[in-house]
Amino acid sequence: MPFSCKNGRCETPRWMRNVLLAAGLYHILFAVWAIFWPCLWFDWIGIEHPNHPLLWQGIGFMLGVFGIALVLASKSPMRNWRIVLTGLLKFTLGIVGFVTPIVENKIHLRSVWMLFVDDLIWWAPFAVILWACVRAHTGVPPTRSEPYSVEEAAENYQLSDGRTLAQASENKLLAMVFLRHFGCTFTRQILRGLEEIEREATEHGADLVLVHMLQSGKETAYLREDGGISRIADPRCELYRAFGLGKGGFLELFGPQVWWRGAISIFKGCGMGHLAGDGLQMPGAFLFRDGKIISSQRARSASDLPDLPQLFKALPARNTGASSGFPLPPELT
Incomplete structure (x- = not known):
């Protein structure tokens, strides 16, 4: 993945910043949805409403905070690699958390679309961004932006x-x-x-x-x-x-x-x-x-x-x- 670092600052491809920004905005919108319409999501995927909607609203609030963190991290993905790592872990756990009840027939198969928009579409680009972060932060950075000639x-x-x-x-x-x-x-x-x-x-x-x-x-x-x-x-x-x-x-x-x-x-x-x-x-x-x-x-x-x-x-x-x-x-x- 091409990127360059100079004076401690790493320039990354624009698509990386755009992915973090889009993911952040999505989580903020999801938080608004979960807080103000806590039962609508359960109606869409065909399962019973939670006994305590406040718990689901609390999850929505945390996802909103995470979304704001992603928006801020989009300005410098290489520097904010910890937020990228947190996002990848969240998507991984979300995929496992969805797939297991679907396989066990606890959630209807029509809820797969929610798995796709909430976790699957983000997993691969976040993995690529995190790998670029690893490459950027491994080893001692060069003193020159352009390599020496032989x-x-x-x-x-x-x-x-x-x-x-x-x-x-x-x-x-x-x-x-x-x-x-x-x-x-x-x-x-x-x-x-x-x-x-x-x-x-x-x-x-x-x-x-x-x-x-x-x-x-x-x-x-x-x-x-x-x-x-x-x-x-x-x-x-x-x-x-x-x-x-x-x-x-x-x-x-x-x-x-x-x-x-x-x-x-x-x-x-x-x-x-x-x-x-x-x-x-x-x-x-x-x-x-x-x-x-x-x-x-x-x-x-x-x-x-x-x-x-x-x-x-x-x-x-x-x-x-x-x-x-x-x-x-x-x-x-």
């Missing part, structure tokens, strides 16, 4: 040895592996096989560089004996953005393939840990030289692991590299 990022980001990425890639091939958060079972799987990944890079004349989302130095708690590998700290994920790696969608992060591979990874002993980084950030792997990307593997799902042999196979041929401006290292010519 060249700008190479000049601004430093490796753990103090060199800029541009300096480190000058006449040298870098195999850059962008990690998900350190608590992710797939990141743990990568770190378990880090020695093999480093060997594969060395055999092709490349230096391995790990890019992570923690503050510089904090990653050593997870790398253990592999702390000698060059690293780049990117807590705001601006280097990720420059390399074309964004936040994952729902299926990319929680799709069937991710669950299946995750179960296998955990079964192998990789386990899971606490969230250490942006849990929505997608990973990837790149070959980088002289400030340019010459081969890339952008993950299609959170479970995709770096495949360095395929990454090196994707290097352009010698004549292609010369014509495209991507010089190859001496080891590969």
